[in-house]
Amino acid sequence: MKYISTRGKAPACNFEQVLLTGLAPDGGLYVPESLPRFSESEIASWAGLPYDQLAFRVIKPFIDGEIPDDVLQRILSESYQTFTHKAVAPLRQLDANEWVLELYCGPTLAFKDFALQLLGRLLDYVLTRDNKKVAVLGATSGDTGSAALEGCRHCENIDLFILHPYQRVSEVQRRQMTTIAGDNVHNIAVRGNFDDCQRIVKAAFGDQSFLPSDRQLVAVNSINWARIMAQIVYYFYASLNLGGPLRPVSFSVPTGNFGDIYAGYLARSMGLPVNQLIIATNRNDILHRLISDNEYSLGSLEHTLSPSMDIMVSSNFERYLFDLFDRDAEAVTEFVTGLGHTPQKLKPDQWLRARELFSSLGVDDDTTCKVIGQVYADTEFLIDPHTAIGVHAARVCNKDSSVPMVTLATAHPVKFADAVEKAGLQYPDLPEHLQDLLERDERYDVLDNDITAVTDFMQSRL
Numbered sequence: 001m002k003y004i005s006t007r008g009k010a011p012a013c014n015f016e017q018v019l020l021t022g023l024a025p026d027g028g029l030y031v032p033e034s035l036p037r038f039s040e041s042e043i044a045s046w047a048g049l050p051y052d053q054l055a056f057r058v059i060k061p062f063i064d065g066e067i068p069d070d071v072l073q074r075i076l077s078e079s080y081q082t083f084t085h086k087a088v089a090p091l092r093q094l095d096a097n098e099w100v101l102e103l104y105c106g107p108t109l110a111f112k113d114f115a116l117q118l119l120g121r122l123l124d125y126v127l128t129r130d131n132k133k134v135a136v137l138g139a140t141s142g143d144t145g146s147a148a149l150e151g152c153r154h155c156e157n158i159d160l161f162i163l164h165p166y167q168r169v170s171e172v173q174r175r176q177m178t179t180i181a182g183d184n185v186h187n188i189a190v191r192g193n194f195d196d197c198q199r200i201v202k203a204a205f206g207d208q209s210f211l212p213s214d215r216q217l218v219a220v221n222s223i224n225w226a227r228i229m230a231q232i233v234y235y236f237y238a239s240l241n242l243g244g245p246l247r248p249v250s251f252s253v254p255t256g257n258f259g260d261i262y263a264g265y266l267a268r269s270m271g272l273p274v275n276q277l278i279i280a281t282n283r284n285d286i287l288h289r290l291i292s293d294n295e296y297s298l299g300s301l302e303h304t305l306s307p308s309m310d311i312m313v314s315s316n317f318e319r320y321l322f323d324l325f326d327r328d329a330e331a332v333t334e335f336v337t338g339l340g341h342t343p344q345k346l347k348p349d350q351w352l353r354a355r356e357l358f359s360s361l362g363v364d365d366d367t368t369c370k371v372i373g374q375v376y377a378d379t380e381f382l383i384d385p386h387t388a389i390g391v392h393a394a395r396v397c398n399k400d401s402s403v404p405m406v407t408l409a410t411a412h413p414v415k416f417a418d419a420v421e422k423a424g425l426q427y428p429d430l431p432e433h434l435q436d437l438l439e440r441d442e443r444y445d446v447l448d449n450d451i452t453a454v455t456d457f458m459q460s461r462l
């Protein structure tokens with residue numbers, strides 16, 4: 001399997017090369033040159049498989065023999081053993097044909113654990129085998145950071161640098177990162193927002209001259225292909241548990257960096273019958289504005305009750321545009337780089353194709369809290385604000401109530417006290433392994449919103 005850049009000016013890579021990087025050298029994102037496709041009968045034969053074994057079948061073609069099958073199987077089994085629910089990704093029914101897929105049973109209580117438990121182990125395997133050291137650099141709006149630290153911190157060959165926007169993540173999210181001990185763990189609060197953190201990360205990938213000569217940067221954000229690859233699996237899992245592939249399923253996906261819904265788009269492209277894919281955003285609704293009005297323009301990034309989705313520049317949208325523009329890398333580059341200066345528009349046929357595939361909705365904080373309250377009143381099930389946005393969008397955008405509608409429940413409500421309390425509900429207890437989280441010592445540095453401040457800091461710690 002070869003991976004190529006969406007900007008068309010970087011050499012093609014194999015799996016291990018994309019695993020050990022982030023952005024391509026031309027600033028683009030890596031995508032498979034061609035996608036594996038599974039037949040209906042092959043997908044049907046996977047019904048009833050445990051999560052890790054299903055993951056093996058979905059992921060194997062992307063790794064293409066570069067990691068021996070028995071090693072991959074062991075790594076997958078260990079990755080999903082860390083989850084507290086035996087089903088790994090249990091489905092919960094909200095109404096007649098309405099479901100949520102609980103993706104927060106991993107160690108850090110958000111869907112990021114699905115990919116980062118795996119990514120950490122894959123990196124550990126490759127780096128130990130090759131006796132190589134790397135610096136992991138990631139930006140987080142709250143959840144990727146702790147999942148990356150939890151997934152990678154045991155690897156002696158990795159130094160971890162995680163940027164979060166200062167005072168813009170919830171207290172539980174911040175403490176999940178800043179209370180992790182270890183000389184290889186470096187938390188940086190940037191005086192800016194998530195887009196600033198992500199911009200700094202991308203700039204650092206573009207010029208790695210600040211690193212010691214024996215080091216390279218590796219991404220833990222969804223710009224790293226391995227993140228997306230792991231997230232494809234739970235679309236197959238949900239579908240197989242709801243009668244797929246013999247009947248289609250629809251998904252509503254709380255969306256920020258467009259990684260999760262892009263994984264759903266790929267599952268569909270690989271042969272999974274998916275009816276609707278709904279982009280559910282908060283007030284930072286650039287993607288909703290594009291789908292509904294063909295207006296792709298930056299606004300000011302707002303702080304909302306769903307802070308993990310306070311994102312304006314959605315990295316992975318570029319991967320989808322690459323397909324939408326029939327893999328015309330120049331057109332992608334022009335569209336994506338143009339966004340910084342002027343609003344962009346899709347051509348009418350492109351916009352139509354995007355709207356045929358995606359529905360969308362932007363949801364404000366008041367509605368988010370109302371939905372948390374409503375779902376709790378109807379089912380005694382407490383959902384987090386990101387999931388609430390997904391549930392609301394699922395209800396508003398559903399085009400066919402005979403098709404099962406699954407909202408991805410992307411995080412545990414215990415991470416978001418503000419939203420739970422504003423919804424008028426009792427804040428749940430922290431799970432056992434985080435019981436003393438609020439008493440643990442924190443360790444982080446606050447830096448200016450400036451690339452050099454961050455790269456100088458990294459240089460001083462490596």
Ligand SMILES: Cc1ncc(COP(=O)(O)O)c(C=O)c1O
Nearest residue numbers: 143256257258259260308410411
């Ligand atoms: C809880 C939660 N929900 C939804 C999202 C959005 O996912 P994506 O960035 O893949 O669109 C995020 C952040 O990525 C998140 O942390």
Ligand SMILES: N[C@@H](CCOP(=O)(O)O)C(=O)O
Nearest residue numbers: 140141142143144221222308
């Ligand atoms: N919501 C994320 C933001 C980063 O997204 P990623 O999927 O690209 O890592 C977070 O919580 O950190």
